[in-house]
Amino acid sequence: MTNLATPLEAETPLYFGPRGELFGLYHCEGTPARKAVLLCPSLGQEQIRCHRLYRQLARALAAEGIAVLRFDYYGCGDSAGASAQVDWQRCLADTWDAANELRRRSKTDHIIAFGARLGGSIALTTAAAARFTELVLWDPILDGKDYVARMDASQNALRIDPKRFSTPRQATDAADQWLGFAISARLREQLVAWQPAPPPVPTLVLDSLAPASTHNRRSLGTEQLRVKTVQPATPWDDPGRLEMAILSHTLIQAVTTHLRELT
Amino acid sequence: MQEQAFRFGRARHLVGIAGLPTAAANAVGVIVLNAGLVHRIGPFRLHVELTRRLNTSGYPTLRFDLSTLGDSGASGESQTRTRQVCADVGDAIQLLGRQAGCTQFVLIGLCSGAQNVHTVACTDEKVAGAIFLDGYAYRTVGFHLRHYLPRLFGPARWLRLLTRPKQAAGASDSTPVFAVERLPQSTVRADLGHMLDRGLKLCLIYSGGISRYFNHARQFRECFGRVVSRPGISTGFIREADHTYVLVGDRDRLLDRIEQWIFRNFPVEHEGDSS
Numbered sequence: 001m002t003n004l005a006t007p008l009e010a011e012t013p014l015y016f017g018p019r020g021e022l023f024g025l026y027h028c029e030g031t032p033a034r035k036a037v038l039l040c041p042s043l044g045q046e047q048i049r050c051h052r053l054y055r056q057l058a059r060a061l062a063a064e065g066i067a068v069l070r071f072d073y074y075g076c077g078d079s080a081g082a083s084a085q086v087d088w089q090r091c092l093a094d095t096w097d098a099a100n101e102l103r104r105r106s107k108t109d110h111i112i113a114f115g116a117r118l119g120g121s122i123a124l125t126t127a128a129a130a131r132f133t134e135l136v137l138w139d140p141i142l143d144g145k146d147y148v149a150r151m152d153a154s155q156n157a158l159r160i161d162p163k164r165f166s167t168p169r170q171a172t173d174a175a176d177q178w179l180g181f182a183i184s185a186r187l188r189e190q191l192v193a194w195q196p197a198p199p200p201v202p203t204l205v206l207d208s209l210a211p212a213s214t215h216n217r218r219s220l221g222t223e224q225l226r227v228k229t230v231q232p233a234t235p236w237d238d239p240g241r242l243e244m245a246i247l248s249h250t251l252i253q254a255v256t257t258h259l260r261e262l263t
Numbered sequence: 264m265q266e267q268a269f270r271f272g273r274a275r276h277l278v279g280i281a282g283l284p285t286a287a288a289n290a291v292g293v294i295v296l297n298a299g300l301v302h303r304i305g306p307f308r309l310h311v312e313l314t315r316r317l318n319t320s321g322y323p324t325l326r327f328d329l330s331t332l333g334d335s336g337a338s339g340e341s342q343t344r345t346r347q348v349c350a351d352v353g354d355a356i357q358l359l360g361r362q363a364g365c366t367q368f369v370l371i372g373l374c375s376g377a378q379n380v381h382t383v384a385c386t387d388e389k390v391a392g393a394i395f396l397d398g399y400a401y402r403t404v405g406f407h408l409r410h411y412l413p414r415l416f417g418p419a420r421w422l423r424l425l426t427r428p429k430q431a432a433g434a435s436d437s438t439p440v441f442a443v444e445r446l447p448q449s450t451v452r453a454d455l456g457h458m459l460d461r462g463l464k465l466c467l468i469y470s471g472g473i474s475r476y477f478n479h480a481r482q483f484r485e486c487f488g489r490v491v492s493r494p495g496i497s498t499g500f501i502r503e504a505d506h507t508y509v510l511v512g513d514r515d516r517l518l519d520r521i522e523q524w525i526f527r528n529f530p531v532e533h534e535g536d537s538s
Contacts, residue, residue, distance in 0.1 A: 011270075011334065013270055013280075015266070015268055021265075045307070048301060048306075051302050055333075055334060076308075077304055077311075078311065080266070083307075158509065159510070164509065165503070165505055166474050167503065169503070169510065173513075176511075180306070180307030180507075181307060181308070182511050243301075243306065243507060245300060
């Protein structure tokens with residue numbers, strides 16, 4: 001493989017998947033990749049808030065000689081499908097497709113998955129099927145039922161937020177949505193029913209949750225797990241920052257250092 | 264129809280997604296600019312929903328990231344942001360023109376995107392229409408009356424006013440509406456007039472989310488004078504909506520308005536239509 005002209009040329013926007021419905025951006029600096037990382041996004045507004053950070057992380061990893069694929073699930077970002085069509089099982093299938101696309105492009109079978117929030121939950125759930133060799137999970141959601149309850153509460157608070165609406169909105173105006181995105185009853189049920197299993201591969205959890213948050217990781221077991229605290233705390237649930245990007249150089253540094261050290 | 268991803272631009276530094284329907288002939292191309300720092304999908308995927316709706320009706324579209332926003336990089340040129348924006352949109356126009364065969368374009372932008380639309384629409388001859396979502400606005404006497412008069416008669420409001428912490432020095436009613444430099448009111452008014460003189464169609468849709476400086480449909484005229492009564496310009500105020508259309512129903516109503524305006528001003532000629 002020849003070296004590509006510039007770092008920008010080394011970022012290829014593309015559509016992939018069985019029907020070409022999934023959008024992705026493949027980062028590869030040109031030299032044969034020693035390993036590859038699949039960046040699994042979160043869902044909804046968290047995906048938008050993390051877009052910049054995912055790009056920065058992808059570029060940092062690509063500079064280390066690691067091939068990276070960022071992608072959007074069906075119904076998210078630039079991928080086909082409407083927001084209301086986001087489906088947990090389809091997210092898992094898309095992750096599997098993305099892992100194969102990364103395998104094909106990078107010509108390496110050594111695929112590590114990184115995911116923030118629900119992206120971490122999806123990486124965890126699909127780890128065995130997608131044959132990930134390692135997981136890096138950033139504040140993963142580990143309790144679907146609790147997540148649904150929190151999203152419902154946030155949506156209810158949003159519709160009466162005086163900083164957003166001069167007149168509070170009716171509950172019906174805000175129904176079947178979470179923070180800007182239509183959600184289906186099916187997705188809600190899927191999330192409520194979802195239970196994490198212990199990871200089948202070595203897993204690093206990067207914890208940047210606020211001290212008051214629930215840090216319950218019992219469901220992950222201890223065998224494959226390492227936990228590293230990342231400061232400062234990430235304001236995932238701060239309603240005042242709903243539309244502000246999540247940026248963390250500490251996080252990027254932690255992931256890059258960890259993956260550099262992996263053999 | 265499937266969308267296509269492109270890396271393009273004079274330094275191949277821009278990333279965008281084109282929707283290229285095949286059925287329409289002579290349709291204008293629609294280009295959507297970034298809203299603030301949000302990447303090309305727009306707040307809550309507004310730009311994705313908008314472009315796909317227009318694709319269904321036969322309009323080719325491009326949503327893309329300006330230099331250094333979203334997935335686009337820097338061009339490496341040394342020039343002002345204004346020149347950069349014009350050059351980036353010029354690249355986008357060239358791409359969509361080449362891919363879809365269209366020669367005229369409608370630009371759409373929200374907030375700082377509307378400001379960028381204004382900048383480009385002032386000079387680019389290929390721009391035939393512009394949609395400004397929460398674009399330039401200025402506090403007027405009418406604004407102040409509508410804002411303060413109701414407050415005069417509410418004791419609770421007086422209590423809040425008297426007990427709240429003092430504003431930071433320098434913050435006043437003349438606080439700029441845009442976080443970046445804004446154009447003087449007289450310039451914007453004259454620019455809109457010149458755009459109409461050149462035959463551009465203009466659409467201004469403002470939301471209740473900018474109530475700190477815009478609070479009534481009448482304020483379009485208060486800000487821009489008789490120019491808003493000219494036939495080529497259309498204005499709308501969606502009072503109940505917030506600035507980024509976080510509720511699905513509000514977003515649908517906005518998209519309906521945009522779609523209807525485009526249908527009315529730039530009808531698509533389908534094959535077989537009589538001319």
